[in-house]
Amino acid sequence: MVSLYPLVKNECIKIVKKKRLLVVLLILAAIIPMFTYAQLKVTQNHLKQFGTNDWRAEQRQKIVDYTRSLGSNRMPEEWKQWRRVEVSLAQYYLDKDVNPASPNGVTFTREFVKNAVGLFIPLMVMVIAADLVSGEHTSGTIKLLLTRPVQRWKILLSKLIALILFTSIIVIATGLLAYLISGAVFGYGGWDMPVFFGFQLSGTEIDFSLVRPVEQWLYLFMQFGLVWYSALIVALMTLMVSVLFRSTAAGMGIMLAVLISGTILSNMVSSWETAKYFFMVNLELTDYLAGSLPPIKGMDLPFSLAVLTVWGLVSVLVSFVVFTKKDVLN
Secondary structure, X not given: OOOXXXXXXXXXXXXXXXXXXXXXHHHHHHHHHHHHHHHHHHHHHHHHHHOOOOHHHHHHHHHHHHHHHOOOOOXXXXXXXXXXXXXXXXXXXXXXXOOXXXXXXXXXXXXXXXHHOOXXXXXXXXXXXXXXXXXXXXXXXXXXXXXXXXXXXHHHHHHHXXXXXXXXXXHHHHXXXXXXXXXHHHOOOOOOOEEEEOOEEEOXXXXXXXXXXXXXXXXXXXXXXXXXHHHHHHHHHHHHHHHHOOOHHHHHHHHHHHHHHHHHHHHHOOOOXXXXXXXXXXXXXXXXXXXXXXXXXXXXXXXXXXXXXXHHHHHHHHHHHHHHOOXXXX
């Protein structure tokens, strides 16, 4: 019986040697400063617009603008619903006298990850996962791999464990780089700043009865847990595609199309209830913590977690069934 440890170690070495993790880290190191600069410009523009750094002026102006826009007949009803929710949230933060976006490294990290969970982080994970199996066909090592005296399910399991490890590294690296880079501009404080969560949406109304403040470090911990789970499901889906298709380019193209279509669907399918069962529509789990309006009525955090779990389990099942029966001669 061959131990899993040397198999997992071998897979990790192969991933590192392909330098794809290095590419992901370089992309993060290049992208995050751009968003940091953009956030800095937003802060400076707010200062010019309101003549003060007081966040309350921005929230009051937001309430006025959104409330005024609700009277427009040209605005789609789903946009109006979203703006009603945003007005309620802005008023809540004013009443509690808490700045929801206090400029610091922790808040920037929180907002960056929230906006990256639906597409950016999944794309980074896809870069690692897309050729775990199909890359063996491309390099011609698939026959050597599957004819070794090791059970096939162990080979795939070792790839799966390595994938989970590197998915975790990508999520952690995203948070660390966002905090370190943005903190150099906005400061590294904010860990104990109160953040409210527990918003319950009922139609376009928000139930504030379960809302309570938590320190931002705890909120960030919960947020990263949800981000990691979303990234993991994308990794499992990509692994399945890598098993099914021998071409890495084809696999990456399929996953890229699926992820982008998910972003489009989330903004367009409010009236198509069946779309809520697509995994890509459920990736933005962090929105539930913030009390944002879900893309489709009837969606909530337990529902999205259940949908993603089913997709993940099916992906793993298909991957193992196909991989253990794969014909390597043709």
